[in-house]
Structures are given as structure tokens and as C-alpha cells.
Amino acid sequence: MDINATFIGQIIVFLIMLWFIAKVVVPMIAAPISERHKKIADGLAAAERGQKDLLAAESRVDAIVREARARALQIEAQAQAQANEIIEAASAAQPSRERGYCNPPSSRLRSSGKARAMSFASR
Helix, strand or coil, X not given: XXXXXXXXHXXXXXXXXXXXXXXXXXXXXXXXXXXXXXXXXXHHHHHHHHHHHHHHHHHHHHHHHHHHHHHHXXXXXXXXXXXXXXXXXXXXXXXXXXXCCCCCCHHHHHHHHHHHHHHHHCC
């Protein structure tokens, strides 16, 4: 193999091109790539935070729903007790059957008690 001036010139031009690519072209390509990499990492971190926030919100919702159900049961029990008191009071206030009077149907009183309970619960 003959090493002549043309071959040495080609090696010098090749090394200059390598240096130019390393100093100019690679940073021009690497900067947007690293920027994109950072955006993707930030997006993944935000998604992870969002998942954690969602889980926390779901647990708060479950607690609120449990509390609301307990409150509804309490209101229903109060309404039932109040309806029973109304029925007992109405039964005690009515004249006895022995005198020929009839008591009003208790179902009507119960339904009115339930209606009052439902209106109270909807407040």
C-alpha cells in the first residue's frame, strides 16, 4: 500500500469532518433529544402524582359515603321511632272500640310518618 499525499489529505479532511460533527452537529441533535427526555420524565412524574391523588380522593369519597350511609340509617331510625310514637299517641287519643268507634288505619299513619321521615332526610 502506497501512502501518498492524497491519502494523507483524505485523512486530514476526515479528521476535520469528525471534529466538526462532534462540535457542531451532535450538540444540535442532542439538545432537543435531552429536552424531550426531560419532558417525558416530567409527564411520567405528573401521571404518578395524579394516580396517588386519585387514590387519596377515592378513599376520601369512600369515607364520605360511609358517613352519609350511617347518617341516613340514623335518620331512618329516628323517623321510625317518631312514626311509632305518633301511632301510639294516635291510638291512645282515639276512643275505644267498645264505644263503637273505629281506630283509623295504622297504615295511613305509618305512611305519613315515613313521608315525614323522607322529607326530613332530604333536607
